[in-house]
Amino acid sequence: MRTDFDFTPYRRSTVGFDHLFDLLEKGQRSETSDGYPAFDIVRDADDRFRITLAVPGFKAEDIEIVAQQNQLTVSGKPDEEDATRVYLHRGIGRRAFERRFQLADYIEVGSASFADGLLAIELNRVVPEAMKPRKIEIGGSPDNPRRIEAPRDKALEDA
Secondary structure (H helix, E strand, O other): OOOOOOHHHHHHHHHOOOHHEEEEHHHOOOOOOOOOOOOOEEEEEOOEEEEHHHHHHHHOEEEEEEEEEEEEEEEEOOHHHHOOOOOOOOOOOOOOEEEEEEOOOOOOEEEEEEEEOOEEEEEEOOOHHHOOOOOOOOOOOOOOOOOOOOOOOHHOOOO
């Protein structure tokens, strides 16, 4: 039994998170609920990820990968030569598919490779220099160095 989560109370009490709630609600109403094709998402390092899709029976030419804004779309359409074959049993799913992945900000699609029925897509987090933390030097002239001193106790000076 699957119940959808209601984000309405959170939408009323937050500002600027509409995009996040839209993504969560869209994930609940997933377009590909049958889970085809199967996939893994692996974190290779802090800023590197890999999506691997199991696409047996497909050729590299049958698959299209499109990265646009914060979305990665992988689609596959088997070639037409398969229609001439007569199958006694067909256990390997080889139907057209479209799988979408929402990418976080600054995630860029690197490269893709295809071997042994597995499609691997490399993703990298590339944070712009302007967004990275930077150390700020404290300025001051040599004549007037910045020094913090405790207030002097007049009673100690007179003694």
